[in-house]
Amino acid sequence: MKTQSRLEKVLASGALAVTSEVGPPRGAIPEKVKEKASLIKDHVDAINVTDNQTAMVRMSSWAAGVIIKQMGLDPILQMVTRDRNRLAMQSDIIGAYSMGINTMMCLSGDHVKFGDHPMANGVFDLDSIQLVQAVRKMRDEGKFQGGADIKSPPKMFIGAAANPFADPFELRVMRLAKKIKAGADFIQTQCIFNLDKFEKYMEMVCDRGLDEQVHLLAGITPMKSAGMARYMKNKVPGMDVPDDVIKRMEGVSKEEQPEEGIKIAIESIERLKKVKGVHGFHIMAIEWEEKVPQIVEKAGLFPRPVV
Amino acid sequence: MITAEQKPLKEIIEYISPYDRILLVGCNECVTVCAAGGRKEVGLLASALNLHSLKQGRTIDIKEITLERQCDPEYVEELVSEIDRADAILSMACGCGVQTIAERYKEKPVFPAVNTKFMGASQSQGIWVERCQGCGDCLLGITGGICPVARCSKHLLNGPCGGTSDGKCEIAPDVDCAWCLIWERLKALGMEKRYEEIMEAKDFRPAGGGGPRKIIREDLSL
């Protein structure tokens, strides 16, 4: 074991891991973090805590992560390189680790243009791959970016993201290979709706033997409505929602659409469980956390293993 | 070249409103090429400022001069004969020119008439695009001649991010994804393998992180 991370232990046990996420509130409302985490606490192995997601200011991911940690749960500290330079990131990693957070997720982050601070300067002192390298260097070599030794280095289990659907498709596996080479221990993917394409991607991943070098958690998002499906298809960059999924959502009444969305999510998990290289699921129920337990149970992923 | 755009007239007028005698100085280099502060633009701005002051029932004396290069002390020296007859200087050069004048003529206020924008190339007539951020450590040799520092919206050295679609950047449909361009170019050159080499975190000292930058060429200095 590289770390004390519960996620690492679950993955090492060979069980399919389950993670989900909590978006911190836009205000000093610690109760909100607890409330959201409580909804999913028994059904996941670890909880991603997003970092100023969609480039909007929120409670910092490490602070919200500490609140979750204090509930006896396992937060995954998300960190985007958009908002901090390498000094700030390394100090936050040490700080988070000192508060008991041992798993993190390295991202570049949405461009500031999409948030409510489009006038802010995006930092991007490092990119996501360089952040993975930096965290690994802290853990495995006990060194800061500047080369100095760290007294009692933070031991983080390192995650990175992959979008199997963004263009150009031929680069996607190479990019994953780069993240693994940089030091990613696990990967959480973008929401998967186009299962055929994802399976093709996973074949390519396995052909290169990457499935043996990294734990890949497939991203699952239940859709609340046909409108949401259309929005994700048309407006969210790098999202691939096939027409038959939209048709299926449109094929039922508005009242039944949420239930249909959950059904699709569960069927997706059932199908992806059989795909070689998929070691778990990352369920992103956007502002719909209360549905996560139902999905996990119906997909046969409950109870969660004790490690 | 360095590109620039004229400031809004309102802002320029505010700067010079306390003064009666203005020395309006253009530059024959970059700002002439990007039609922001050459001889022609100097004439137009002078004319507009005249119209404005006449409308208010006053006259201002605008002396138009376009220097060969405003960022060189030798050429800025040419203003010596005019400087006493001016209350203020309005410069249509880039920020380098404005500062060269300010440094030489300390007793006169200098105002910029353009906003200096970026180091760019001409894409077609009337369109200039950013191509270089002067990071001081050129990567073009390993990125197929396309700069990720200047052209990726996140300056990613290991791109593309997940936001690219159809070769375009997520920030706007008319912005090319620099990393898609790099990839296409590497493929065309048979250098695909290079893509998988991780580019290490950038040293930002040559990019200005180490304070204002300076080049000293002892073989050239007198």
Place this chain on the structure above:
Amino acid sequence: MENFEPEIVAFCCHYCAYTAADMAGSKRIAYPPNVKIIRVPCTGKVDAIHIMKAFEKGADGVYVAGCLEGDCHFKNGNTRAKYRVEQVQKYLTDLGWEKDRVAMINMSAGMGEFFASTALEFTQNIKQLGPSPIKHFNTDGHQTAVS
């Protein structure tokens, strides 16, 4: 103000508007004497600075009359002129002037009547707008303090 007779400068292309003006003359179609014609080899030769200088010298209105779109003798001089007129309109707007004091008009050499009616219409428009905002300063209507 009722007696206000605007001074109007018309930059006319040799190949169309100038010939049209000639034709109006030979057909004895009257057009306002306010319009002072400046013949140019092509409206593409008219730069923004020429229009601005006309205003500086006291013109109440300026128009550029070039060939019909697509018919420029020099390919696209009239299109360039159109952009320059727009550039001056923007300047005038920024200066708090009426942008309609400057216009781009297209016609062919055979449109003598159109030349006359356009001259009349533009003159009336400028009469409506009143004297140029700097007119009060131009005691003799021509000279300003500008050298």
